[in-house]
Amino acid sequence: MRTYLCAEFKGFMVRKNILILTVLLSVLGIFNPNVSWADQHSEHEEEGGVNMKNQIFGHVNDSHSWHIFSTAEGHDAKHFSIPLPVMVYNIDAGKFDFFSSSKFEHGHASHAGYTEQQEGLKSGKLAREDGAKFFDFSITKNVLAMLIAIAFMLWLFLSIAKKYKSGQGATSAPKGIQNAVESVIQFVREQIAEPCLSKKNVKKFLPYLLTLFFFIWINNMFGLIPIFPGGASFTGNFAVTVALALIFFVIMLLSSKKGYWMHMLNPPGVPFGIKLLLVPIEIVSNLLIKPAALAIRLFANMFAGHTIILSIILLVSIFAGLAKVAGVVFLPVSIGFTIFMFCLELLVAAIQAFIFTNLAAVFLGEAVAEHDDHH
Amino acid sequence: MSLLTILLQESTGMAAAGGAIGAGIAALGAGLGVGQIGKGALEAMARQPEIVGDLRANMILAAALVEGVALFAVIVGVLAIFA
Numbered sequence: 345m346r347t348y349l350c351a352e353f354k355g356f357m358v359r360k361n362i363l364i365l366t367v368l369l370s371v372l373g374i375f376n377p378n379v380s381w382a383d384q385h386s387e388h389e390e391e392g393g394v395n396m397k398n399q400i401f402g403h404v405n406d407s408h409s410w411h412i413f414s415t416a417e418g419h420d421a422k423h424f425s426i427p428l429p430v431m432v433y434n435i436d437a438g439k440f441d442f443f444s445s446s447k448f449e450h451g452h453a454s455h456a457g458y459t460e461q462q463e464g465l466k467s468g469k470l471a472r473e474d475g476a477k478f479f480d481f482s483i484t485k486n487v488l489a490m491l492i493a494i495a496f497m498l499w500l501f502l503s504i505a506k507k508y509k510s511g512q513g514a515t516s517a518p519k520g521i522q523n524a525v526e527s528v529i530q531f532v533r534e535q536i537a538e539p540c541l542s543k544k545n546v547k548k549f550l551p552y553l554l555t556l557f558f559f560i561w562i563n564n565m566f567g568l569i570p571i572f573p574g575g576a577s578f579t580g581n582f583a584v585t586v587a588l589a590l591i592f593f594v595i596m597l598l599s600s601k602k603g604y605w606m607h608m609l610n611p612p613g614v615p616f617g618i619k620l621l622l623v624p625i626e627i628v629s630n631l632l633i634k635p636a637a638l639a640i641r642l643f644a645n646m647f648a649g650h651t652i653i654l655s656i657i658l659l660v661s662i663f664a665g666l667a668k669v670a671g672v673v674f675l676p677v678s679i680g681f682t683i684f685m686f687c688l689e690l691l692v693a694a695i696q697a698f699i700f701t702n703l704a705a706v707f708l709g710e711a712v713a714e715h716d717d718h719h
Numbered sequence: 720m721s722l723l724t725i726l727l728q729e730s731t732g733m734a735a736a737g738g739a740i741g742a743g744i745a746a747l748g749a750g751l752g753v754g755q756i757g758k759g760a761l762e763a764m765a766r767q768p769e770i771v772g773d774l775r776a777n778m779i780l781a782a783a784l785v786e787g788v789a790l791f792a793v794i795v796g797v798l799a800i801f802a
Contacts, residue, residue: 397801465801535776637787644790699783 366680396662398463400654404577404647406486407468408445408460412572423450426572428483432458436476445482486584489576493563500525501558532557536702540709549708552595557701560588564646564693568686579696580646582639589639592704593631600711630707638703645696649689656682738799745792752785 411425427446434441447455458470458478470480504522508514513522537546537553560579567577578584608626611619660678664671726733760778764771 637791640791640794641784641787644787644794648790648793695779695783699780699787702780 362680362683366676366683396655396658398467399658400651401464401467402462403654404580404650405465405468406484406576406581408448408470408482408484409450410485410488410572410576425450428485428488430458430470430482431480432470432482433479434472434476435478485576486578486581489566489573489578490563490584492573493559493566493578496566497558497562528558529554532701536698536705540705541712542714545709545712548599549705549712553701553705556588556592556704557697560642560700561694561697564697565690567646567650568689568693577646577650579642580650582643582647585639585643588642588700589635592638592707593635596635596708596711599708601713603713604711630710634703634707638700642696642700645692649685649692653682653685653689656685735800738796741799742793742796745789745796748792749786749789752789753782756781756785 408430409425409427411423414423427444430441430443430445430447432441433439441456441458443455445460447453448460454473457472457474457476459473461467461469461471468484470478470482472478500521504513504525507519507522512519513526518526532554533546533550536557537550541549563578566574567580569575608630609623611622611626614622656678660671660675663674756778760774764774
């Protein structure tokens with residue numbers, strides 16, 4: 345009987361399970377103390393809006409300690425977080441400072457002249473009281489998240505490589521996780537690398553493209569897990585995506601061939617008047633806008649996804665601030681919508697990794713194209 | 720008070736309003752763009768059902784690129800509200 349489940353019945357079972365999950369979580373959510381903390385904080389009318397902004401940026405921004413959870417008791421809540429080392433170099437005074445971020449006591453204290461900002465867009469960033477310029481290279485939450493993702497990737501791929509070296513998967517059929525990873529690697533090679541690069545260049549650039557694809561995908565996925573070791577939106581940080589795009593830009597510049605620059609600065613078969621217009625546009629587009637678009641696209645997708653999920657969850661507490669009943673009634677709606685957004689974010693995580701890698705392959709293909717490949 | 724004084728007083732609120740309206744217009748653009756992509760893809764799938772897999776992959780690629788542009792505008796809106 346099970347093997348003959350038709351598509352409609354399977355869809356119905358999925359919808360029934362989502363309904364059961366939503367009802368369960370709503371019932372559990374009524375006992376959530378957070379639904380009522382909005383009352384304690386309502387000192388003035390716009391408290392809902394300001395608190396939401398601080399909550400969202402507190403979760404999405406980087407910070408110098410990894411906050412796991414707090415017992416919700418208002419102003420003397422106990423916080424459980426992992427303090428991370430702060431490493432700064434004071435440019436004006438020329439001295440280094442290394443200390444644990446537990447000295448900041450969650451924003452209530454300053455240490456060696458540094459404070460951690462708590463409000464708004466700059467939440468989590470360090471600031472100096474005397475305004476001196478400093479260079480912050482601490483291990484922050486995002487750096488630790490990246491290191492965790494890298495450790496996971498190294499474990500996964502090194503264990504698979506060891507299996508391949510001992511013959512399994514090369515001379516005999518692949519087993520277990522080798523199957524999954526092999527199919528993804530084949531996808532990247534055949535759908536992303538081979539359409540854009542010649543055979544020699546595929547061999548040269550495939551390691552980079554594979555690294556890029558898995559790095560972005562695995563970090564996106566880790567950002568979706570709500571608790572430690574996930575939950576730090578690493579790719580939702582603009583500095584990270586700019587760094588990825590910068591690395592791609594450097595690789596493209598270093599491997600670009602003379603034909604690429606000739607085509608860009610002196611397109612063949614184009615009348616002179618149009619050439620005057622076309623060359624600046626080509627230069628700006630190829631060297632500035634395309635890498636920047638890569639960075640911004642990935643950052644915006646991940647940042648927007650996390651912000652939307654957080655906003656929907658925090659809407660419950662805003663409604664509860666008006667009337668506790670309203671919060672409880674809104675809870676199932678919010679949870680249903682959040683589950684939908686999480687599923688969408690799973691899709692977006694994979695798609696954005698694919699898009700970044702695909703565009704990187706296309707731009708690299710343009711840059712390293714041999715002169716006898718076309719015209 | 721004159722109109723200009725009143726407008727100057729509300730400049731942060733107006734920046735936030737501008738950012739929100741910009742993000743709304745970007746959502747409009749994204750909806751139109753992805754809708755056209757879906758329309759083209761579905762028509763092609765109806766004409767030639769054998770290549771549905773290829774069409775689906777290319778449709779998702781094009782949709783992600785169009786959504787990228789819409790999200791540039793969303794980021795500008797967020798910056799207008801908070802910075």
